[in-house]
Amino acid sequence: GQSLEQPSEVTAVEGAIVQINCTYQTSGFYGLSWYQQHDGGAPTFLSYNGLDGLEETGRFSSFLSRSDSYGYLLLQELQMKDSASYFCAVRGDSGAGSYQLTFGKGTKLSVIP
Amino acid sequence: KAGVTQTPRYLIKTRGQQVTLSCSPISGHRSVSWYQQTPGQGLQFLFEYFSETQRNKGNFPGRFSGRQFSNSRSEMNVSTLELGDSALYLCASSLTRDPYNEQFFGPGTRLTVL
Numbered sequence: 001g002q003s004l005e006q007p008s009e010v011t012a013v014e015g016a017i018v019q020i021n022c023t024y025q026t027s028g029f030y031g032l033s034w035y036q037q038h039d040g041g042a043p044t045f046l047s048y049n050g051l052d053g054l055e056e057t058g059r060f061s062s063f064l065s066r067s068d069s070y071g072y073l074l075l076q077e078l079q080m081k082d083s084a085s086y087f088c089a090v091r092g093d094s095g096a097g098s099y100q101l102t103f104g105k106g107t108k109l110s111v112i113p
Numbered sequence: 114k115a116g117v118t119q120t121p122r123y124l125i126k127t128r129g130q131q132v133t134l135s136c137s138p139i140s141g142h143r144s145v146s147w148y149q150q151t152p153g154q155g156l157q158f159l160f161e162y163f164s165e166t167q168r169n170k171g172n173f174p175g176r177f178s179g180r181q182f183s184n185s186r187s188e189m190n191v192s193t194l195e196l197g198d199s200a201l202y203l204c205a206s207s208l209t210r211d212p213y214n215e216q217f218f219g220p221g222t223r224l225t226v227l
Contacts (some may be wrong), residue, residue, distance in 0.1 A: 030212035
């Protein structure tokens with residue numbers, strides 16, 4: 001099966017940088033994704049890492065190390081609107097050629113002035 | 114293009130009843146997955162449908178079922194509702210079953226069981 005660990009809460013100051021870590025265990029690996037979810041909203045896709053290294057999309061970057069089963073999401077120049085829950089998700093084998101997306105419990109980011 | 118839509122957005126039921134939730138994927142998307150989200154358990158995978166066939170199922174009891182129609186629209190059904198079924202039910206669609214495809218989530222259906 002699959003399991004993921006990420007911190008439950010993080011607080012950071014507006015304009016600062018914050019890193020949200022994620023470690024995972026999975027049978028088969030087809031990539032690590034990150035999703036953002038505001039209170040009352042639906043998860044929205046932020047980034048995907050299929051190979052080791054850093055992926056950058058504007059203020060957000062995501063990193064993956066497959067050998068360490070570890071990844072992180074880096075948010076730069078934090079804005080108040082970045083206050084949300086962030087989920088890492090790993091896609092792994094669930095048998096019979098199926099791929100299942102398993103989510104971590106989420107990290108609630110609070111950005112303070 | 115229009116995003117994933119789910120109906121109804123809110124639902125209140127009593128224990129023992131059954132409920133049917135509906136999901137319309139993004140046009141052209143053929144894979145639909147369902148998730149249950151609760152404060153305690155987070156986002157948990159329910160099942161995935163592709164070409165009208167259930168391709169994958171999470172660890173939920175048989176009271177949870179679903180189906181997909183030829184136009185890729187999907188429904189999920191929960192029978193004999195329990196208090197613990199109160200949750201946000203999210204539907205996500207993707208273009209194909211390719212594991213590298215991004216999943217797009219709908220706004221969810223908030224189910225309350227009294």
